[in-house]
Amino acid sequence: MPDSTARPLIGITMGDPCGVGPEIIVTALADPQVRAHCVPLVIGDPAALERAVRVCGSALPIRVVESVEEARRVENGAIPLLTLSRLTEDELRYGHPGLAAGTAVYDYIRCATELCLQGRLAAMVTAPISKEAMNRAGHHYPGHTELLAELCGTDSYVMMLAGDQLRVSLVTIHEALRHVPSLISRERVLTTIRVTHEGVRLLTGKERPRLAVLALNPHCGEGGMFGDEEASVIAPAIRAARDEGIDARGPLSADTLFHFARQGEYDGVVAMYHDQGLIPLKLLHFDDGVNITLGLPIIRTSVDHGTAYDLAGTGRASSRSMLAAIAMAVDMATSSPGSE
């Protein structure tokens, strides 16, 4: 195993302590491949992590650290933990995150982001949160992505979910379906194409990746019979992107495009709204997909699933997406300019 100073320090936020986050972290950190490639630092709650260790039947000890850098000195496979909350048994009830848990998840994310911005963490990986609980606790963000964008001071950010067979980014993210058409502007589509282009270049090493841009309406609007966003907004954005040298094609009918993207005709797909892009992605990659926030000045990856309250406390939640998210964060951290 390389010396700990040669491995990137990766912060892993615990996510909702009442969900499967702590368990998938514990299971993932038992995989020797993780320690071979990075130094992990869990940011979260000691009682939640201790409970996850018990539930998963893990033999890993927990080592509370006082500083980020101390994680490099933790030995014998122990899990380094930076303590940001001390939740009570009642506040840790599975499936019932209250105000304390809602505040705690916000604190974990904020802390990891600041540590990344300071350059003390090479990247952050996030376990799933309940957006509802975070909002009830007074932190009004639709999800990690929007919170991270605000903390990093960027407007040009994009949610991408990726697996070996498919990469999908979204023009609109966490929005009610009825609001989607009015949110799809030429500028927003163009920004998503630009950020996706840069992201896919980074992920694939291809100089000019091929991007498919989806239509919003069935059969690309059928000449205006089923909607006109394709002609009025999406096509002009694609033309502008092509004028910039980006290999963006479309608008393409969403019902058939994924078949061809999966076969390798495209390196990335730009979808207009959440379920249009994430249904095919999760169909193919629920086990090993990774959520990446593109356009940030820091590296953030995440699992592609939620809090799975139906599994919390059983030790049966799969940690494959968490492992993939950690591996992707390590790859990005070690290949980015200025990496440790």
Ligand SMILES: NC(=O)c1ccc[n+]([C@@H]2O[C@H](COP(=O)([O-])OP(=O)(O)OC[C@H]3O[C@@H](n4cnc5c(N)ncnc54)[C@H](O)[C@@H]3O)[C@@H](O)[C@H]2O)c1
């Ligand atoms: N990255 C994130 O923070 C993130 C991502 C998606 C959803 N969420 C949140 O999670 C909550 C629940 O969302 P949902 O019910 O739509 O999705 P979910 O992913 O939590 O659950 C959907 C189904 O997938 C199963 N599942 C989820 N993770 C699994 C795993 N690791 N191993 C095996 N099975 C797993 C669950 O048991 C459930 O049957 C919501 O509050 C949502 O906003 C958070």
Ligand SMILES: N[C@H](C(=O)O)[C@H](O)COP(=O)(O)O
């Ligand atoms: N849209 C994501 C998914 O379905 O997997 C998820 O809700 C996570 O979003 P954030 O990374 O913004 O929390």
